[in-house]
Amino acid sequence: MKIAVIYGSPRKGITYECVKIVKQELLNCGDVEFEEIFLPQDAPCFCKGCFSCFLEGESICPAATYIQPFVATLEEADGSI
Numbered sequence: 001m002k003i004a005v006i007y008g009s010p011r012k013g014i015t016y017e018c019v020k021i022v023k024q025e026l027l028n029c030g031d032v033e034f035e036e037i038f039l040p041q042d043a044p045c046f047c048k049g050c051f052s053c054f055l056e057g058e059s060i061c062p063a064a065t066y067i068q069p070f071v072a073t074l075e076e077a078d079g080s081i
Helices: 014-028 050-054 064-076
Strands: 002-007 033-038
Touching: 002 014, 002 064, 033 064
Parallel strands: 002 033
Antiparallel strands: none
C-alpha cells in the first residue's frame, strides 16, 4: 500500500509527531510505503491563478516542474495524510 503524506509546514512539531504515530500504526497493519512531501521547500512556487493549465494544458503551468511530481504521487497513492 502507498500512502502520500503532505506536510504544510517544514517544522517538525506536533503535527509531525502525530503523523509518526499514524504511520507506525499503518506499518503494524502490513506492508506500507510512505511518500512524504514537505511544503514549502518541496514546492517553492505556488499557483498564481493564471489559468494556463486550464486554457493550454497542465504542462504549460509555470509551476509544472514542482506540481506534476505531487500529482503523480497522489495518483499512485492508495491513501493520503
